[in-house]
Structure formats: structure tokens, C-alpha cells
Amino acid sequence: MDGDTTSNRGFASDNASGAHPAVIEAIAAVNEGHVPAYGNDAETARLQELARAEFGPEARIFPTLNGTGTNVLALRAIAPPHRAVISAETAHISIDETAAPEAIAGLKLLGVSTPDGKLTPELAATRLADPADLPHVPWPAVVSISQPTELGTVYRPEEIAALARFAAGNDLVLQMDGARIFNAAASLGSGLAGASTDHGVDVLSLGANKNGTVFGEAVLFARPELAEGFGILHKGTLQLPAKARFVSAQLNALLDDGLGVRIADQANGVAAGLAERLAELDGVEIAQTVEVNIVFFSMPLAPARAFPETLAPNRPLLFELGDHGLIRLVASWDSDLADVDHLVGQAAEALGASRA
Amino acid sequence: MDGDTTSNRGFASDNASGAHPAVIEAIAAVNEGHVPAYGNDAETARLQELARAEFGPEARIFPTLNGTGTNVLALRAIAPPHRAVISAETAHISIDETAAPEAIAGLKLLGVSTPDGKLTPELAATRLADPADLPHVPWPAVVSISQPTELGTVYRPEEIAALARFAAGNDLVLQMDGARIFNAAASLGSGLAGASTDHGVDVLSLGANKNGTVFGEAVLFARPELAEGFGILHKGTLQLPAKARFVSAQLNALLDDGLGVRIADQANGVAAGLAERLAELDGVEIAQTVEVNIVFFSMPLAPARAFPETLAPNRPLLFELGDHGLIRLVASWDSDLADVDHLVGQAAEALGASRA
Amino acid sequence: MDGDTTSNRGFASDNASGAHPAVIEAIAAVNEGHVPAYGNDAETARLQELARAEFGPEARIFPTLNGTGTNVLALRAIAPPHRAVISAETAHISIDETAAPEAIAGLKLLGVSTPDGKLTPELAATRLADPADLPHVPWPAVVSISQPTELGTVYRPEEIAALARFAAGNDLVLQMDGARIFNAAASLGSGLAGASTDHGVDVLSLGANKNGTVFGEAVLFARPELAEGFGILHKGTLQLPAKARFVSAQLNALLDDGLGVRIADQANGVAAGLAERLAELDGVEIAQTVEVNIVFFSMPLAPARAFPETLAPNRPLLFELGDHGLIRLVASWDSDLADVDHLVGQAAEALGASRA
């Protein structure tokens, strides 16, 4: 492979990518004069409108600051301390948020082992408790699913609907961690609501940062009664932006005329292409069907350790599976075919070197 | 069986039993005059002495109020919020304490599936995290084991020692939930220290209530430096008894000349006898070797549901295993052979009726 | 004074006193056979009945373990994290509970300076917030009063009623810290309800430990809807006694035929007598009208420091006021005239010595 044209874009994480130009423009465009702080501004009002257009007239949206904060805030809004949250064992809230749901929201996470990162009513039911065991056992209040999952799989509408029925039937609220909701929507060929609230999600952590914002996410409630008293938690959970117009402007840029889904679709496409190209290499095994912008693959251990520079600084391998290493690659809104070429070249080189 | 001589003692739980007469006497004996509150009294000083005689001169003991409080307090003393605790999936702190370790101590519990309720270094190691994943993954600070386990199994000295080496080697504190530590000691034929701190336990939740007290437990630290700053947590975690002499007197009654281990041994013996007798019944299967005062057995579902009166009011069956029901019976310090006769009679009657 | 007849009862604190004989008897009396744990027993059912007889048919009572725990639990039951509690600056929950209301319940205490430890609607109103300042300012959810106050003063029925109207009119719950509620009732010549719920208190921390129990208090709700979902908090806040019958038996002993109020009345009377006798000494000034079992008085600094043995070990003086020392004395249910003689003798001796 040609080392001269080193791309400065890799596949370590979509958090490694920057912001879409339209997002930067949107920030600059609302940087005009003084407006009320804390969300009482016209741009945030417009966000509310766009959210209702997207998610229905009952929806309520609140701009927030980062992903972990958004999930913890969403959970606090729907469950008091000492209750439990049923989620996949692989859920981000369980393994990647420094026990913030436990320490800040006071909740217990009940993990379920899944084949593909996806909960089903049957799997979730294994963590229901027997009322006879109250008040001793942690009592579920929430089912939390990730769309897409950490394994890159996407819940189909009917799968969400089944979980929503399960949740409603067991007095649980259905929360969705949508850190990559734009990618899921693109994958489903739907809008954001089609990947979430249309099928029964009650509360959505609407992720935007991985999909081209500078910062900023949102909590979206499907119905206003779920948002009651939310103002205090919004501020108290450290997720209320002072200059909220700047979060809203970024979200609006993504929601307006479908930009967010469009650029997520581009990332999904690059990931699909990347998987296809990697699969052609001798020794490479695609570990999970690619449905969004995430590719899991394995190769023998020695070459797997040989292209760290494009991946997370401390984390070339996700983990070892016997004599193979599992690697996760994530395409971003700005990834392109040149990046694929570069990565595949590195992989081929590593494989070749290890054979030599 | 003869319904006339209904025993008022069952095998629902050792929490269902009352207090040993010596404990009541001890309470009455210290109920004399005024003494400083909050542990600055002679009886609590004597508890400190007895604890040092039992656990070594470095030990520090603090009387507490109940079991969940004692565990949460012990955990708070050794791990700040956002850290993680490795324990068996079946651990009481994980499944039976209403998410108090999460909500009050801010800790994440990392459960490990075990064959017999016992952690091993190998099993615990599966929940260690990779420093490369900091600060995102919940970072273990504690290994928590139960002595005996919720499955009635007992850690041997060398098993504790191995976990202690594992803990020390991974910068973890080894905490022991000793809600039934007297029963474990009796089972091992050792003192309390021989079942815990002698082999490397750093912090012990010293349970007494299940073994004949009116109320009252203790947190015991193997070394004084672990107890630094503990006073504030003791009070703040709602576990500081105002009239501490009354907790200390009860603990002293159990510690003094081995009463606690002796009566626990009696409970263990009754449980062993009960298991032996039950095993003779057609259709009954002992599910776990009986090492302390807990008996797990199964029988067909119909008869399993037929003797609720001796068991927990809402909880005759622990759970169903296909067409069998698993039942847990717990002997208490005051259980005797008449109780065994009564229970076995009930079981036989239930089995007979279901065959008729 | 004659040192020969050293009393072993002092006036350091009612927490220094022991348990009433009837309480010890009650514990022994229910120490019979096995009963369901965690409050599902006949003695706790009887407590429920006695509470309804005392506080009305709508009342619900829950036995608890200690005073700080009872207050924190009561507050958690009526206010979610991030809300505020209006109380007197001198309130026990604010100055004497190691920030447990903050750290465990997540509440902010808004203290009000008072002349006598008593809130009034006017004083409490100074800590109301302007809705225009939401969600930034801590938003009151509770008015908390102590009956009697830490200064030994007692709310009259009409004063409670005025605060209840204030609370209701401002969407606040009225909680009462009744650590010495028996003494307040005795002072008012009423029952417990007459000192609390009859006049609009919603939730009462019913204290018993200072008035002759070994341990054990209770949370009492005036109406069942306030107790909704309480079971989880009861356990999760570390205040659910496993062998609840032993708490209930003690409370029942005090509630049954008025024993609790009667012995509190005795303590109040001794305190009144003590104040009268102290006031006769040259240099002594009674600092607060004595309404319950607490006496505040001052004397010159030198003698004030001269009778530490009867007082709290580290705390002879409450604080210094210029060249005088303020001292707090507390009579207990078992205090008598001999104790008064002894204490007054010590005071006289100290005053005399300082003049010599």
C-alpha cells in the first residue's frame, strides 16, 4: 500500500471524527447577538418544532451535553433510586459509563447475555423479579435497549414493538440509547422515529456527537407526561447547556431536511464496503453482519496487532479469541473509499508480513 | 404426621427465629445506669477486646444495626463511588439488598456465574478490566465473597487465601459478607478468624442477627488503616447505634467463650440431619451438599407446593426447575430434632397426597 | 455534696440512659418461636393497630432502626433528590446527622435562623423560592420541624396547624422529627397525635430510643398514599429490621396504655425541677424556658468546666458565650430527684470552688 497519502481519517471510532461542515456553519449562524440562556431561545424552540415534526406532536426534546450524561439523565427521569434496569450485558450503560448509572442515578443494571446485543421479550423476562421477593430484590423499572447495539446490530420495528408490549405489560418504561440512532435509521431506511418512538420507545437518548456534531445530544420523550418535573433533573444532572442555542443549532442542522440520516447512511455504506473488502483477505473473518457503521472482524493474533496507528491509541484489539484477535472498526460520517483502501492495505500488509 | 403438636419453629429462615436466652440476658445485664452513647461505653470497649482476642491485635470492630446496612457500610469504607465490586452472581449484596450497594454506595456489582456460589481467582479474573479501557469501564476495587455462600457452601482456608492473593495482586480489597459467619466457622471447626481474616479477608461484615441476636451486627477491619475516617461513614450510613452498649452486649454474648459458634454448630447439625432424613423420601433430591445450616432440595412440583405453612409466607418455592420445585430450608440456632420430624412429616404427607 | 452516693445516672443525654424494664420484658415476651421476618409478624401487626388507634385509621407505621436513619428514610419517602427541605438552622437533620440527608437523600437543607428553634410560616416563607428561578434554585419540597425542638421548645397545636396550612399552600410536605415526641406529648398533655398528625403533620419520625427502648424507632405516615412504594425505600435506606417483632414489641410497650408518655412526663418533671434548683444558684442563668426534658443554662466559664463527669465525655460545654459557658442537660425516663440533688450539688461545688 502507498504510505505517501496517509489519510488523517481512521476507523478507530466515530468519536475520533470531527464535525460536519453544516454543523460548524449552524453554530456560526446562531452566533448572533444575545438570546436567553438555558434553552429559552428561538433556536431551541425550533428544535422542539423539528422534534415534533419528526417524532410526533406529543414529543418533547431537551438538548444535553454528552452521551453518558444523556443516558444517566434519561434514566433518572424515569426511575427512582433503588430500581433496576434490564439491558443487554453488552450495553454501553453497563460496560462503558464508569458506573454512572449506578452512582448518579442509584440504579442497578441487570444484564442479559445475548447472541447479538439485542434484547428480546424472552431474554428480558429472565430478569423480571417475583413480587413475592419485594422489597429485597432490585425491582425493574426500565428496559434499556441500544439502537444500534454495541455489536452493530439494528432492532427491526417489530422487535421494538414486541419489547414495548413487554415493557408495558410489566410496568416498565422502554428507554433507548440512541448514541448512533442516525445510523440505525439509515440502516432501516426510516426516519429517527421509525427506528424508535413509532414502535413504542418511551424515552430516547438521541445521540448526535458521533454523527458529526462538535458536542451535544438530547433527551427525547415520546409523551409529555414522561417529562414532568424534568427541568430540575436536567439542570441537576449537569446536562443543561447554558448557551443552549449552540446545541440546538447543531441538532437542527442534522434534523433539517434529513442531513443526519444522510451522512449516517454514508458511514454505513463505507462500513459495508470495508467489510466486503476485508472479507476477501486471507485469514480475515467478519464476525458480525454489518448493519450500521461498525465492522467486527478477526484475524490471526500477530497481524491483528500490526496496524495500531489507525485504531484507538491503547486499544488495537478489542479482545483475543484464542489465536485470533477481534477488531472493531467504526466508519464515520466523513469516511470514504480512500480510507477503506488505506485500512485494507494496512490489513493486507500486516497479514503478509506475518506470513513472510 | 400428628397435627396436634404443631411446632412454632420452622425452617423458613434463620431470620424467623428469635434470640438466644443468653443474648436477652446480656441486654438486661447492661441495662444499668447511664453510659456514654454511640460506642463510647465499657461494653463496646469489651467488644473491641474480644474482637482483638478473636481476630488479632490489629483488628478493629464497629457495632452496626442490620445486615444490608453492614454490607453497604463495609463497601463504602473501602471503595469510592463509581468503582466496581466483583462477586458471585448469587451474592446477597447483588440480588437481595434492593440495589442499596448501587444507590447508597454508588458501586457497580460485577456478578460472576459460579457452580456453587463460590468465587475463585480464575472466576473473579474474568471481571477484571483492562487499564486501557479506563476511565470508561467500571473499575474493580473490591472482591466480595459470602461465608458461607447463599448456596450454603463454605470457603476453605486455602480458598480464601487464594482469593486474598488474587485481590492483593490486583489492587483489590477482599470483603467478606459474613451474615452467617458463625455457621461457617462451626462448619470449618475453626474460630471466626479461621473462617475469614486469618486467611486474608480485609473487611468482614460480621453477622449475628441470624444466629440468635435481637438485632445488631458489626463491621470488622483486619487492620486499623482500613478503618481510617470510618466514624463519619459509620454515622452517615445510618448504622451507628445510639445505645451501642446493647449491640455490643449481644455480640459479646456470642463471642464470649464460643457461644456463637456453638449454637451455630447446633443449627448446622440439625440441617445435616434434616437433609439426611429428606433424602430418604421418594422423589426428594438434595440439591447441594449441606455444609452449614441451609438445605436445598427438590421434589415434584405438586407436593412441593403443599407445605407452605412452615416456609416464608409468600415464598414456598425458591423456583421451579421443570416439573420439580426447588426448596430452601434453613435451620436456626434453636432448631431441634422435633422440628426435623415435623418438617419431614409434612414433606412425606405432601408427597403421599400427591401420589394418592 | 456527698461523693459517697455517686449516682450512675447523669444528665449528659437521654441516649445515655438504658431501656425501661417494660421494654426489656416486651422483648423477652415476643422471643418465642419463629415468626416471619421483615415485619410480616403478629407483633408488627399489633403495632399497626396501636398506631391507628393513636393516629387515626389512615395512619401507616413502619418500624426502623435508629434516629438518623428514620429521618433520612422519611425524607426520601416524600422528596426526590435535588429538592430542598426548609428547617430551623438548629435542626438535628441539619447539624447533627453527618450530612446524611444530603448524601443519602440528595436533598439540600435550607436553614432558618429562629429565636427558639421553632419555625413559623413567616420564617419558613423566607426560604421559599421564586418559580422564575427554576430549575436553578433548590426547590423546597418539605418543611421539617422538630417536636420538641433542639432547644427544648414545643410546638403548640395551633402552631403546627399554621405550618401545615403553609405547607399545603406551597405544595410542601410537613415532616416532623419526633425524636422526643413522647416528651412533647407529655408537655402538651396530649397523645402523640395531638402533638403531631392531628394538626397536619404528614410524616412523623417517631422516636423511641431516647425514651426507654433498647433500639428502634418508626416512620409514621398520616395517610396511606404517602407510604406508596415505601417498602423499597424502607429496605434500601438500610432501616428494615430483619427481626422486626423486636422493634414492634418495644414500640408497643410504649404505646400500650400510655407508658411512653408517662415516663416522658416523669423526665420532663425532673428537668423542670432541675432547672428550678439550678436557678437558685448564684451565677446560674436558665437560658431557655424548660418545656420538655432539656435544660439549657449558663454559668461563669471556670465553674462551667468543672463537672464534666456527668456530661458527654468530650463535650462539657455546649459553647462559650463570652465569659459564660452554656450547658445542656437532659433528663431521662429514669432520672429522679437523687440525680437532681447530685447534679445541683456538683454545680454548687463548682461555683463555690471558683469563688474560693
Added chain:
Amino acid sequence: MDGDTTSNRGFASDNASGAHPAVIEAIAAVNEGHVPAYGNDAETARLQELARAEFGPEARIFPTLNGTGTNVLALRAIAPPHRAVISAETAHISIDETAAPEAIAGLKLLGVSTPDGKLTPELAATRLADPADLPHVPWPAVVSISQPTELGTVYRPEEIAALARFAAGNDLVLQMDGARIFNAAASLGSGLAGASTDHGVDVLSLGANKNGTVFGEAVLFARPELAEGFGILHKGTLQLPAKARFVSAQLNALLDDGLGVRIADQANGVAAGLAERLAELDGVEIAQTVEVNIVFFSMPLAPARAFPETLAPNRPLLFELGDHGLIRLVASWDSDLADVDHLVGQAAEALGASRA
């Protein structure tokens, strides 16, 4: 005044202003290619360098997301739950952060009444506790001061130094809420360190959002040992930016060649001019010497209510003082003389109308 030239800049709050053009440019400039997330990027390394240049080689800086989060995070880093924080009663952490220091950090705030928003060692000493009262009284671990204060006053170097000596002498950490630290530095004619760490501040909440950023603040430790274990809290307290380069770039824009202090100085100057002009109006009283960008003044109640459009939407008056209304105005980095003219015109008009 001429209504035609309505300025779109007011004096409601510096949170109402937007971002400085150099900040927007800095965001755009680092929006290039992929870089490691969570602060492992070159721009954040440069922030670290600039911070050391500014605050000394021992300093450690961590980019954060918003003001309340920054304060709560700083406090969590230096004090465990159940400890207390001594601050002015008017401190932002006490009255304007929705009890987040209590609910998230588990701390009790001990407020001190001050004439001008400034703590002194003497004032702070009134909230120290007596070790004899441990573990019951909330035990101070932190002295928290605001630079400038909420009343717009500025601590002089020697005043900070005196508080630092007081803190060190009482085993307390000195934390500074520097939400407007740039304005304080400008007022003192010093750098940021000259307004904080040079004189003994241990931990600084370095505010930037009010002074021209889109979002983003930082926690700055004067010495590395204070930052030990901070990574977990940084993430767990919901304040770790995923795309940290964008926060760092903004802070760097302000730190680089003094831009931040320069634009804060401009705001201070406008505020001074505004106060001077207002003072000339009949009926207007300047309530506090203007040291930074905040002006407090009073005028009769009727006109005080007559120019709400330039102020916070729900909050024209800060509060009423008898027949006068107290008003707070805040100049921003982009405020200018035209804004002053406009505001003074509105005030004059309101005063005139009320006289007519």
C-alpha cells in the same frame, strides 16, 4: 430613547451572549481529520501546556462541559460524601445549582452571611466544627470561594492568601469557582493564576462559557497529587467531552496571548461605564462597587419593572427592597457603548414614565 436601533445585545446575563469569533475560528480550525477522543489529542495536549505556562508546571487541567458540572466535579475530586463545604451564603454552588453539590457529590454546604459575597478567614471560621462533635456534625473538607463573587466583588491576592493559610491550617482544600475568572483577572490586572493559584487556590473551576465560548470549561488542579484518580470522576461525573479537542481549542483561543483576559476587560469596562451613566439618573442607586462586569443598582419599584425586554425573560427584578427594586445587569465580552446608551435610555424612559 430611539426605538429604531434596537440592539440585539442586552445585559441580562453573560450567558446570553454568544461566542467570540476567535473561538468559532478555533473550533473550525481543529475540525480536521480524526484524532483520539476523550482528551488524548494534540489540542488537549496544547491546553495542558498553556495551562502550565499560565498556572505553573505543577498544574493539571481537564476540559469539561458546563459550569455546574465543573463545580460538582471539582468538589467530588477533593471531598468524599458526607463532608462539608464552607462558602458564602450567596455562592452559586449553594443557591444556583439545583442542589447538585448535595445530590451528586453528597456534600453539605455551610453558608456564611457576608457583607459583599467574600469569605474571610474569620467568617469561614464560624463554620468550623468542634472535633468533639464528630462524627455527628458535618465535617468541613473544603473552603469554596467565587472569583469574582456573585455580588461582583473580587478577592485581592492577599485575601486569597489569607484564606489559603486558613484552609491549610484547618485541613481544608481551597476551591475556587472561577465561572468569571477572566473578569476577575482583568479587574486585578493579573493573569488567571494571579487571581487564583498563585495565592494558594488548590482547585479552580475555570469558567470560559460566560466569556465567549460556545460551551466548555475546565477543572484545574494546582498540584498533580490533587488530580490523582481524577479520570474516573471526570467521566463518571458526566463531564468528559468525547470530542475533547473542541473544548480545548476554545480554551486555547482564550488562553493564547491573553485574548480571554482582554475581552473580559472590555466587559468590565462597559459595566463600569454603565454604572457611571446609571448613577447619574435620578432615583438610581448603585448598590455595589463595580469591580467586574456586573452592576447592581436599585430604582423605585414601578420603573424597575418597566424594562423587562433586555433582561432575563422571567426575572426583571432580582428582588424587591421595600419600595425599590434591585436589578442586576451583566456586561458581556461583546457589550459596547451603544448597548450602554440603549440600556440607560430605557432606564431613563422608565423613570420618566413613572414620574409622568
